Amino acid sequence: MSETDNPTMATGPQRWLEVLARIAIHLAALAMLGLVAVQGWQVFARYVINDSPGWTEPLTILLLSTAMSLGAAAAVHSNRHFGFFLLAGQLGPRLKCALEVVVETVVAAIGAVLAGWGWMLWIDGLHIKTAGADFPQSINYLPLSIGGALMLVFAVNRIVLALRPTATAEGH
Structure with a gap:
């Protein structure tokens, strides 16, 4: 079990990353609840009162x-994202560590791309208003950018943990 899998073992920076991951997952859960409420209102307004609001979409x-972006970032923190778990189970400690580093490097690269391009798209569309709501057209790229940045931070942390001498000795 790594330090990020058990919050009671987390110290220093690991504790802050654990708090950040918990905030991300709670915000993702709130976004899902909000999504259900908004869609519920949409169905009620359309079929019961026959007045479909434009802001719901x-x-x-x-x-x-x-929900998607922050949930994905929290999954990276808790190591519940894609991986080669069956293959890793068949490898020795050194190869398992190398595979973990490769996987987390790919995740970090994906997070960096999402953060960078998401931010650029967010900034690029700030001056355009969304139809039906008083939002910038690019508002959907802001959570994507934040989620990507969190994925990057969490993946780099997992790489650091995998490369620790104690982690290698334990079989990571």
């Missing part, structure tokens, strides 16, 4: 983007 997409 852009808000739903924003909430979905938030």
